[in-house]
Amino acid sequence: xxxxxxxxxxxxxxxxxxxxxxxxxxxxxxxxxxxxxxxxxxxxxxxxxxxxxxxxxxxxxxxxxxxxxxxxxxxxxxxxxxxxxxxxxxxxxxxxxxxxxxxxxxxxxxxxxxxxxxxxxxxxxxxxxxxxxxxxxxxxxxxxxxxxxxxxxxxxxxxxxxxxxxxxxxxxxxxxxxxxxxxxxxxxxxxxxxxxxxxxxxxxxxxxxxxxxxxxxxxxxxxxxxxxxxxxxxxxxxxxxxxxxxxxxxxxxxxxxxxxxxxxxxxxxxxxxxxxxxxxxxxxxxxxxxxxxxxxxxxxxxxxxxxxxxxxxxxxxxxxxxxxxxxxxxxxxxxxxxxxxxxxxxxxxxxxxxxxxxxxxxxxxxxxxxxxxxxxxxxxxxxxxxxxxxxxxxxxxxxxxxxxxxxxxxxxxxxxxxxxxxxxxxxxxxxxxxxxxxxxxxxxxxxxxxxxxxxxxxxxxxxxxxxxxxxxxxxxxxxxxxxxxxxxxxxxxxxxxxxxxxxxxxxxxxxxxxxxxxxxxxxxxxxxxxx
Amino acid sequence: xxxxxxxxxxxxxxxxxxxxxxxxxxxxxxxxxxxxxxxxxxxxxxxxxxxxxxxxxxxxxxxxxxxxxxxxxxxxxxxxxxxxxxxxxxxxxxxxxxxxxxxxxxxxxxxxxxxxxxxxxxxxxxxxxxxxxxxxxxxxxxxxxxxxxxxxxxxxxxxxxxxxxxxxxxxxxxxxxxxxxxxxxxxxxxxxxxxxxxxxxxxxxxxxxxxxxxxxxxxxxxxxxxxxxxxxxxxxxxxxxxxxxxxxxxxxxxxxxxxxxxxxxxxxxxxxxxxxxxxxxxxxxxxxxxxxxxxxxxxxxxxxxxxxxxxxxxxxxxxxxxxxxxxxxxxxxxxxxxxxxxxxxxxxxxxxxxxxxxxxxxxxxxxxxxxxxx
Numbered sequence: 001x002x003x004x005x006x007x008x009x010x011x012x013x014x015x016x017x018x019x020x021x022x023x024x025x026x027x028x029x030x031x032x033x034x035x036x037x038x039x040x041x042x043x044x045x046x047x048x049x050x051x052x053x054x055x056x057x058x059x060x061x062x063x064x065x066x067x068x069x070x071x072x073x074x075x076x077x078x079x080x081x082x083x084x085x086x087x088x089x090x091x092x093x094x095x096x097x098x099x100x101x102x103x104x105x106x107x108x109x110x111x112x113x114x115x116x117x118x119x120x121x122x123x124x125x126x127x128x129x130x131x132x133x134x135x136x137x138x139x140x141x142x143x144x145x146x147x148x149x150x151x152x153x154x155x156x157x158x159x160x161x162x163x164x165x166x167x168x169x170x171x172x173x174x175x176x177x178x179x180x181x182x183x184x185x186x187x188x189x190x191x192x193x194x195x196x197x198x199x200x201x202x203x204x205x206x207x208x209x210x211x212x213x214x215x216x217x218x219x220x221x222x223x224x225x226x227x228x229x230x231x232x233x234x235x236x237x238x239x240x241x242x243x244x245x246x247x248x249x250x251x252x253x254x255x256x257x258x259x260x261x262x263x264x265x266x267x268x269x270x271x272x273x274x275x276x277x278x279x280x281x282x283x284x285x286x287x288x289x290x291x292x293x294x295x296x297x298x299x300x301x302x303x304x305x306x307x308x309x310x311x312x313x314x315x316x317x318x319x320x321x322x323x324x325x326x327x328x329x330x331x332x333x334x335x336x337x338x339x340x341x342x343x344x345x346x347x348x349x350x351x352x353x354x355x356x357x358x359x360x361x362x363x364x365x366x367x368x369x370x371x372x373x374x375x376x377x378x379x380x381x382x383x384x385x386x387x388x389x390x391x392x393x394x395x396x397x398x399x400x401x402x403x404x405x406x407x408x409x410x411x412x413x414x415x416x417x418x419x420x421x422x423x424x425x426x427x428x429x430x431x432x433x434x435x436x437x438x439x440x441x442x443x444x445x446x447x448x449x450x451x452x453x454x455x456x457x458x459x460x461x462x463x464x465x466x467x468x469x470x471x472x473x474x475x476x477x478x479x480x481x482x483x484x485x486x487x488x489x490x491x492x493x494x495x496x497x498x499x500x501x502x503x504x505x506x507x508x509x510x511x512x513x514x515x516x517x518x519x520x521x522x523x524x525x526x527x528x529x530x531x
Numbered sequence: 532x533x534x535x536x537x538x539x540x541x542x543x544x545x546x547x548x549x550x551x552x553x554x555x556x557x558x559x560x561x562x563x564x565x566x567x568x569x570x571x572x573x574x575x576x577x578x579x580x581x582x583x584x585x586x587x588x589x590x591x592x593x594x595x596x597x598x599x600x601x602x603x604x605x606x607x608x609x610x611x612x613x614x615x616x617x618x619x620x621x622x623x624x625x626x627x628x629x630x631x632x633x634x635x636x637x638x639x640x641x642x643x644x645x646x647x648x649x650x651x652x653x654x655x656x657x658x659x660x661x662x663x664x665x666x667x668x669x670x671x672x673x674x675x676x677x678x679x680x681x682x683x684x685x686x687x688x689x690x691x692x693x694x695x696x697x698x699x700x701x702x703x704x705x706x707x708x709x710x711x712x713x714x715x716x717x718x719x720x721x722x723x724x725x726x727x728x729x730x731x732x733x734x735x736x737x738x739x740x741x742x743x744x745x746x747x748x749x750x751x752x753x754x755x756x757x758x759x760x761x762x763x764x765x766x767x768x769x770x771x772x773x774x775x776x777x778x779x780x781x782x783x784x785x786x787x788x789x790x791x792x793x794x795x796x797x798x799x800x801x802x803x804x805x806x807x808x809x810x811x812x813x814x815x816x817x818x819x820x821x822x823x824x825x826x827x828x829x830x831x832x833x834x835x836x837x838x839x840x841x842x843x844x845x846x847x848x849x850x851x852x853x854x855x856x857x858x859x860x861x862x863x864x865x866x867x868x869x870x871x872x873x874x875x876x877x878x879x880x881x882x883x884x885x886x887x888x889x890x891x892x893x894x895x896x897x898x899x900x901x902x903x904x905x
Contacts (some may be wrong), residue, residue: 064724064731066716072800133558145797151772152755152799239773245756246771279628282634288647310758310795311769312776315673319666326658330651337650340617343624345637361621369610376670379603381767382588382596385758386793446586451762453795456803458716460731462585462722505630 002038018521022166027122029041030114031521033100033416035121039096040409042124044485046088047402049132053081057071058440058474061467066458074457075143082146083163086263087170088128093405094266095120095177100206100318100416104512104519105199107190107528112183134159145455147256150237150248160230164223165519171216178209190511192530199510203290204269207297209366211258211265214301219255222248231236246311253304261300264396265293267364267404271357274411275339277508278354279346285338292338299328308379311371312414314442318377319455325375329368336365349441349505356407359399359434367395370445385455388448394441401435406433406484414498418518421491425483432480439473581762581791588761592786592811596765598668606661608757613657674779678747680740686750686770686794689801693738699821701828708804709733716804732791737808741817743784750776758796761807769796787811 009522018032029035056077060068069077069332088355099117103110111117119490134141138462140159154160185206189198191342198206226237235241237248268289276283283289305313305321313321339361346355370392373384383389406429414420443466452463459467498517511528583589590600628634683694687705695702712731717723724730740746750759752770760767764780782790792807812820 065720066718068718070718070800075797075800075802144799149756149797152797155755155799167852174677194831198577239771243773278628281638282641284640285642285647287642305746310767311756311771312774315669318669318673322665322669323662326662329658333654334647334651336617338647340620340624341646343621343628345634345640346624347630347634347636348625348628349630358621358625362618365614365617369614372610372658372661373603373606376602376606376665378665378672379588379599379606381672382599382603382762384763384767385760449588450583450585451581451589451792453760453793453803455797456793458731458803460729466586472622494580 002103003506029121030110030502031119032103032111032518032523033119033521035111035114035117036096036099036101037416038121039092039099039124042121043089043091043093043096046084046092046128046490048481050081050084050089051481053077053084054285054474055478058471060457061459062471063468064459064461064464069457070497071457072143075145075455076141078455079142079144079146080135083131083142084128085397086146086259087167088124088264090401090405091170091174092124094205094208094263095174096407097201097266097408097412098177098181099271101412102184102202102205103188103523104415104515105202106188106193107508107511107530108184108188108522109522109524111180112188113180116176117180120173120180123173123176127166127173130162130169131166134162137162142531147249147252148223148226150229150253151239153226154230154237161227162207164227167223168220170353171220172402174212174216178212181205182213184288188247190504190527190530192418196290197530199269200289201269201284204215204265204267204272204293205292208262208265209444211262211297211300214254215258215262218251219259222251222255225251241384245529246308249308251313253307254301254309255359257304258300260299260393260396261296263401264364265276265297267360267401268293270404270408270411271339271360273510274357275342275361275504276405277411277503278349278351278357280332280348281342281346282509283338284341284344285334287350289332289338292334295331296328299324299331306375306377306380307379322375322377326372329372329375332368336368338363342391351410351503351506352423352430353407353411355427355430355434356403356410359430360403360407361404363395363399363434363437367392370395383448385453386448387444387452387454390454391441391444391448394444394480396443399437403433409488410523412512413488414502415512415515415519417492417518418516419491419493419495420498420502421487422496425490429480429483432483433477436473436480437474440470441473443467443469443473455483535675548631583762591763591765591768592782592790593764593780594783595672595780596763598671598767602664602668605664609657609661619893640809655735675747675779678745678779680744681747681749682738682740683749684738684759684770685749686754686759686798686805688754688799689794691738691757691759691805691807691902698818699824702824704736705806706738708806709735711888713804729791731804732793732806732808734806734808737789737810739810739812739817739820740794741809741814742782742787744781744817745781745812748778750778755798756796757794757798757805759792759807760795761792761809762792763790763792764809767792767795782811784813787813787816812821 020028021030025034026038029038056069057074060074062067098409099111102108131141137158139159142153142156142159142163143155144153148163163243183443185198185202195203204208225234228234229236229238229243234245236323272286272289283288303321303325305317306325309318309321349359370388374380374389375390410421447463447466449471450463450466452459500516502514502517511524511530513526515523581589582591588600588603590597679697680699683692683696683698684701685692686696690705690707692705693703701867708731709729711727712729712733714720714725715727716731748759748766748768750768750770751774752772754772757770758767758771759770759778763778764782766778766780768776768778770776790809790812791813792809794805794807796802798805
């Protein structure tokens with residue numbers, strides 16, 4: 001919590017009801033900005049923890065043969081890396097952005113349910129303490145993959161209960177966060193702001209929140225069945241007792257696929273905010289963007305089978321899931337085309353948020369292409385469970401979701417702190433990240449196609465070269481992220497003062513830019529009128 | 532590190548120059564490009580795993596794998612085509628519509644129903660073009676009828692069991708990572724994997740199949756989910772406990788040889804160390820191999836040869852030859868013995884592993900001794 005003090009001083013006391021003094025400000029926080037800050041700091045810490053695990057993975061894979069860790073620990077690293085990054089880094093950072101920005105964007109004084117907001121945040125440190133402490137119990141951390149497939153997951157020791165309890169807590173936290181987002185957006189919009197006038201970031205979060213409420217209970221149910229299978233002798237997924245291991249996969253991916261979109265829809269919202277600002281031109285086809293997000297959300301419920309083509313599936317189901325999956329490319333394509341049209345005949349400048357948004361545009365699209373390829377069932381039999389899949393989902397998650405989060409931080413940080421950050425360092429961070437992320441993940445396409453399975457600690461020697469390249473990219477990418485932390489800390493501590501509009505030369509639209517920078521502790525005490 | 536530091540300094544020196552929009556550190560980009568070029572050349576050299584060139588799918592040796600490759604390339608080139616158009620427009624915009632070159636934004640350009648309908652319909656058409664041949668190929672993949680040889684494949688942590696049916700009925704053995712790889716792969720073994728032929732891709736006893744024959748695999752598992760995969764056959768399917776999944780392939784005549792793959796579903800600690808090796812022989816050579824195997828099994832299970840009272844028990848004498856036990860004996864496990872009549876040497880058959888507790892565990896779990904011996 002080294003940054004607390006800094007954030008504290010950044011907020012000053014120049015408003016009627018300033019923040020409480022001391023640790024109580026954070027423990028009993030009900031202010032959407034304080035809670036948003038805690039979410040963001042928490043997710044940054046988790047990003048570095050999950051990143052450290054990724055470094056262990058890539059260091060072991062630097063060359064063939066086992067050099068650093070035992071296979072069992074390697075499996076713990078791959079599993080925990082995924083759980084920490086998904087539930088600890090990406091999801092909480094989006095919730096943090098929602099907390100900070102939704103009241104500012106809809107013209108509300110705070111989130112609708114501030115005490116629940118506090119609760120939903122403070123569950124998370126406990127959840128992750130439980131999850132991460134499983135690394136130190138006998139038998140170690142979960143090692144069966146973040147998908148927790150039985151029977152493998154159930155072979156574990158103490159971690160079974162710890163991981164499941166942690167997942168329950170994360171689910172509860174996400175559901176509460178989502179309820180808060182929905183209630184705030186539905187009830188606290190400024191007079192005159194009808195839904196279609198609402199900023200795209202709020203729209204994307206509204207839809208994401210419904211997805212979360214729909215699927216987090218499904219995950220909770222699935223892991224609870226694992227729990228009773230392990231400790232109470234039930235046989236939900238135990239074939240010997242008449243259960244069905246494939247059933248778990250169905251239930252899990254019914255959660256898991258919407259989860260994929262939970263991690264990308266808010267990113268779409270962010271990109272839809274940033275591109276128009278730095279293109280100095282309204283978002284092209286804003287209404288169709290909303291429809292596209294809604295159709296992606298709907299389709300996400302009927303494509304789960306594409307994760308399990310090789311696990312045995314009736315012919316009709318294979319064809320159905322292939323078609324429905326390919327269909328997602330249509331609304332996603334509409335979004336990419338609309339973004340491109342937003343750039344067209346604009347007047348572009350390349351500040352750090354714009355650079356990250358543009359990088360998102362290119363690299364997320366590459367992830368989309370490999371996604372279409374993976375949807376083609378017959379060839380998926382070759383791609384499935386290889387590094388091609390790893391490359392695909394990292395392209396949509398790292399230069400996709402994570403770059404969008406970084407873009408959002410660089411976009412709104414001056415609004416949050418009142419200070420401009422170092423443009424030079426931020427651009428260095430951008431270029432290093434963009435170059436190394438490709439060095440890291442692009443060769444993994446080759447590895448997968450050439451036949452390297454995923455989740456293996458050691459590999460045949462013909463995969464040596466690309467693995468080494470990928471590892472070099474990983475170390476470069478990992479180290480570059482230190483710059484990100486440096487830029488943020490510097491900016492929180494001080495710097496050139498930002499104006500209310502922050503991006504003076506650009507044309508940011510939205511209510512958040514009508515407030516001074518930093519935004520007052522209570523955002524809109526008098527609701528603004530929206531024409 | 533030096534490169535990173537250099538580029539940081541480089542950018543820091545421009546901190547004030549926001550108008551110098553790009554702030555590009557060319558050193559890092561050059562470094563990345565050089566690395567990639569080096570590897571493309573390097574990788575093309577040798578690839579014992581499969582017929583892949585090191586960065587693309589293998590074309591393979593079955594009609595299915597060849598169709599998969601063709602479909603893969605078709606979809607790939609469609610994606611490249613779309614990428615060229617979309618990225619082309621993006622890059623053109625980035626170059627042409629920069630504020631620094633005086634671009635004036637056209638703020639009236641907010642919406643066009645006509646254009647939006649076009650870029651919704653066109654992708655649908657492209658997707659249909661991809662989906663039709665794909666659906667056709669799924670039908671072929673799923674058609675396991677009229678197979679000429681069926682083999683039951685059972686996954687264990689961490690080995691495969693092959694039980695032949697049809698004409699080769701009775702042949703039954705385990706296939707495990709070869710010993711030299713297994714020693715070299717241990718943490719701190721001090722052995723360079725590059726000195727081991729087919730590191731991690733060789734087994735003590737490969738699956739033997741005839742070429743030009745439709746082979747059907749029936750996959751299941753005794754513990755966790757595994758996946759049997761040989762890229763050159765275009766054949767991958769999960770082995771799930773409580774389920775029997777089907778899979779077929781027919782290796783083209785004239786393509787006899789050794790084909791390799793790996794377990795493709797995370798199955799615990801040694802997931803990375805349970806390769807699949809298939810020895811494809813001509814139908815005649817296969818027939819000969821089957822006879823040898825049967826003769827050897829008979830010899831191994833006959834009371835005289837086994838020379839132990841327990842060997843006469845029904846378990847050991849059954850057509851399955853009490854196989855986990857037999858497979859567990861050192862002689863059978865040794866690579867030299869695979870497929871040669873010598874494997875049933877009296878010494879081996881008399882080894883305690885055959886007659887004793889191991890034989891009693893013919894229920895399917897390999898005897899513990901077998902693991903130790905390997």
